Amino acid sequence: MPPATSPVGTRTLGRDGLTVSAQGLGCMGMSQMYGAADRTESIATVHRALELGVTLLDTSDVYGSGHNEELVGEAIAGRRDGVQLATKFSLSRTPDGGVRIDGRPENVRACAEASLRRLRVEVIDLYYQHRVDPRVPIEDTVGAMAELVAEGKVRHLGLSEASAASIRRAVAVHPIAALQSEWSLWTRDLEVHGAGRDTVLGVAREHGIGIVPFSPLGRGFLTGAIRSPEDFGEDDWRRGHPRFTGEAFTANLRLVDAVRALAQERGVTAGQLALAWVLAQGEDVVPIPGTKRRAYLEENVAAAAVELSAEDLARLDAIAPPGAAAGGRYVDSSYAYGDSPER
Numbered sequence: 001m002p003p004a005t006s007p008v009g010t011r012t013l014g015r016d017g018l019t020v021s022a023q024g025l026g027c028m029g030m031s032q033m034y035g036a037a038d039r040t041e042s043i044a045t046v047h048r049a050l051e052l053g054v055t056l057l058d059t060s061d062v063y064g065s066g067h068n069e070e071l072v073g074e075a076i077a078g079r080r081d082g083v084q085l086a087t088k089f090s091l092s093r094t095p096d097g098g099v100r101i102d103g104r105p106e107n108v109r110a111c112a113e114a115s116l117r118r119l120r121v122e123v124i125d126l127y128y129q130h131r132v133d134p135r136v137p138i139e140d141t142v143g144a145m146a147e148l149v150a151e152g153k154v155r156h157l158g159l160s161e162a163s164a165a166s167i168r169r170a171v172a173v174h175p176i177a178a179l180q181s182e183w184s185l186w187t188r189d190l191e192v193h194g195a196g197r198d199t200v201l202g203v204a205r206e207h208g209i210g211i212v213p214f215s216p217l218g219r220g221f222l223t224g225a226i227r228s229p230e231d232f233g234e235d236d237w238r239r240g241h242p243r244f245t246g247e248a249f250t251a252n253l254r255l256v257d258a259v260r261a262l263a264q265e266r267g268v269t270a271g272q273l274a275l276a277w278v279l280a281q282g283e284d285v286v287p288i289p290g291t292k293r294r295a296y297l298e299e300n301v302a303a304a305a306v307e308l309s310a311e312d313l314a315r316l317d318a319i320a321p322p323g324a325a326a327g328g329r330y331v332d333s334s335y336a337y338g339d340s341p342e343r
């Protein structure tokens with residue numbers, strides 16, 4: 001296994017030169033989704049990430065309804081230099097536990113001000129619209145985001161899970177540095193979603209937009225650590241997820257076992273192989289594996305040193321071609337490319 005201290009290096013997102021660590025740290029799980037988190041260990045994980053050169057930190061105002069931004073703000077206090085701070089707006093929790101999307105210009109501004117306060121910083125390096133609001137023209141939303149750039153509150157703009165059509169409309173208003181979408185060995189929709197050559201990935205690349213794959217470890221499944229639905233705690237969101245329940249779970253276990261077998265041959269862990277595959281998709285790709293533990297972080301960082309041959313990549317492609325996973329990405333399918341006319 002490569003040493004845990006291997007340098008991750010840097011990559012550049014977008015045409016305006018946003019240089020970030022080639023692998024980021026997804027902080028969401030420190031506040032929601034994948035079981036209980038220990039605050040001290042979460043903050044220690046952020047500190048260890050910075051020590052190892054993982055300087056792109058990913059959060060959102062919706063993660064723990066502000067809890068995650070506050071935690072990240074606390075963790076980077078006194079360490080702001082050298083951190084690339086990415087956060088998101090447009091989603092919020094409803095009292096019944098659902099999620100509301102709001103891309104109105106007045107909400108863009110209010111959310112940015114609140115994020116800056118919680119993060120305790122003067123400027124956000126990368127500000128994403130978390131989900132495109134189908135009721136608000138994206139030109140209006142991105143126009144309001146562009147005003148934040150003009151005012152020095154935000155450095156670069158991003159979109160998350162936007163369709164090819166929305167990306168085209170957004171870049172006509174302001175350069176977009178990054179597209180954050182789910183991309184991993186078991187979620188390759190980005191490569192195929194869209195009409196003809198207008199895949200989400202193709203359109204993003206046509207405009208020089210960097211790709212930030214979220215859930216690159218398949219929400220933990222591709223590490224091989226999850227063997228049964230019983231492995232999830234009571235409060236783990238994956239308990240009700242279509243890919244982690246019933247027959248889909250069993251089918252997906254076969255996929256991950258094939259990944260594990262290849263990883264074993266290569267002398268790396270399954271999670272490292274999954275991350276190496278994402279990293280090998282191009283110099284414009286910056287995955288943000290999520291963890292709230294230093295030990296997992298160190299294992300994930302070491303994936304930067306895993307070099308895959310053309311044969312390795314072909315074998316992974318055969319194990320996990322687009323569409324290979326059983327079960328949808330979300331319980332509510334409108335959550336994936338929800339603004340897409342071709343959905």
Ligand SMILES: NC(=O)c1ccc[n+]([C@@H]2O[C@H](COP(=O)([O-])OP(=O)(O)OC[C@H]3O[C@@H](n4cnc5c(N)ncnc54)[C@H](OP(=O)(O)O)[C@@H]3O)[C@@H](O)[C@H]2O)c1
Pocket residue numbers: 025026027028029034058059130160161180181213214215216217218219220221223225271288289290291292293295296297299300
């Ligand atoms: N834009 C969006 O809509 C969107 C959606 C989802 C996520 N995200 C962002 O993307 C980030 C990453 O995605 P994600 O957290 O959903 O999924 P992920 O990175 O694919 O997987 C995270 C899960 O894998 C586990 N894990 C991490 N490293 C491991 C290792 N080496 N061995 C075993 N298990 C390991 C984590 O465990 P522990 O939790 O126990 O550490 C966690 O349960 C998030 O943190 C968030 O910032 C964005």
